[in-house]
Amino acid sequence: MDPLTLTDKEIRQFVKLDIDPLKVSVDKLSHNIGNEIMAILALSTSIQDLQERLAKMVVTSDCSGEPVTTEDLGVTGVLTVLLRDALKPCLMQTVEGSPVFIHTSPSSDIAHGNSSILADKMALKLVGPAGFVVTEAGCGAEIGLEKFFNIKCRYSGLQPDVTVMVATVRALKMHGGDQKNVNRLEFGCSHLRRQIENARAYGLPVVVAINMFCSDTENELEMVSAQARLAGAFDVVSCTHWAEGGAGAVALGKAVQRAAEVPHPFKYLYPLEMSIEEKIRTVAQRMYGVKDIQLSAQALNKIRLYTKQGLANLPICVAKTHLSLSPEQGRTGVPKDFTLPIVDIQPNVGAGFLCPVVNNVSAFSGADSPT
Known part of the structure; x- marks a missing residue:
């Protein structure tokens, strides 16, 4: 048979991939797949789950x-073999002998930014029904915590009992516009109040841990504590664990224990049945405080494509800067009256989420683009 005489339909019948090579960027593809593989490791619950997730990764x-x-592409088995040992959490210990799992490090801007589900589940087995497991949600509550609840908790089936929010006087002064100006601290506390509001949106009690520095004054600590309580924090504790180890966080531990005894109707921010656009808008408005979102033509085309492909019910993982509630990393505090521009949406189907990309963030490098 002369291949030049084949019709388009006949070609598609035996051409398995049918990819336009001009539409595939190998450099971007390799970065995106690498980021997704780390997220897959973090969200997999077994070797079978790992293999199934790896098989679902969309290349193009x-x-x-x-x-x-x-x-x-026929590479699922190879990927699974390469990653089977990486799926096992690494058990270590602190200098005081407390057990610690260190496992996976997905970026919190372009992925979900949390440690692995397997590490959490193993830790829960080790501590028993009366024990406590502390797991980290990277960056601020509008990013790491939001993704922890809406992505990780959905796939793990676990529901936390308490949210612990760490704050420093120095960081709040920065959000006030001047790290050295005491008078800007109260203004900077608006950011803390907003993040407490974000955390409380999921129905859990919030304990604020003030990570004390030697330069902090009593008046500053009292101001932060008062502002946190005003925002609805269950308790506020000043901690000195950086200097005193576990002894410096005993009061925090007791506060967490008390908070865990409070009835808490945990809830997600959005249902998966919500449209892709509305899920993005819900996260942007309720977590970042935007007026609205602005979808580029490319993002709108991606929404139509992913809806057609049956991916609309996946949770979303917004790729934005962690340095501001707004898309502009230099805007501190609680910015007002801004729009969130979404320039693209990446399919991380293996990890189990869609990744809307804000205009100043690279979806491939894991870091903010230079401005």
């Missing part, structure tokens, strides 16, 4: 708009 779309996955 074919000429008819259908997703091309790693399974289509």
Whole structure:
């Protein structure tokens, strides 16, 4: 048979991938896949789950708009073999002998920024029903905590009992516009109040831990404590664990224990059945305080494509700077009257979320683009 005489339909019948090579960037593809693999490791609950997630990774779309996955490329088995040992959490200990799991480090701007589900579940087994496990949600409550609840908790089936929010006087002064100006601290506390409000949106009690520095004054600590309580914090504790180890956080531990005894109707921020656009808008308005979102033509096309491909019910993972509630990293405090521009949406189907990309963030490098 002369291949030059084949019709388009006949070609598609035996051409498995049907990818336009001009629409695939190898450099961007390798970065994006690498970021997603780390997120997959963090969210997998077994070797079988790992393999299934790896198989679902979308590499690109074919000429008819259908997703091309790693399974289509025939590399799922190889990836699983390479990662099977990496799936096992690493047990270490603090200088005081407390057990610690260190496992996975997905970026908190372009991925969900949390440690692994397996580490959490193993830790819960080790401490028993009366014990406590502390797991970290990277960056601020509007990013790491939001993704922890809406992505990680959905896939793990675990529901936390308490949110612990760490704050420093120095950081709050920065959000007030001047790290050395005491008078700007109260203004900077607006950011803390907003983050407490964000955390309380999920129905859990919030304990604020003030990480004390030697330069902090009693008046400053009292101001932060008062502002946190005004925002609805269950308790506020000044901590000196950086200097005294575990002894400097005993009061914090007791506050967390008390908070865990309070009835707490945990809830997600949005239902998965909500449209992709409305999920983005819900997160942006309730967590960042935006007036509205602005979707580029490319983002709108991606929404239509992913809806057609059956991906609309995935949670979202907004890729934005962690240095501000706004898309501009230099805007401190609680910015007002701004719009969140979404320039693209990346499919992290293996990890199990869609990644809307804000205009000043690289979805591939894991860091803010230079401005």
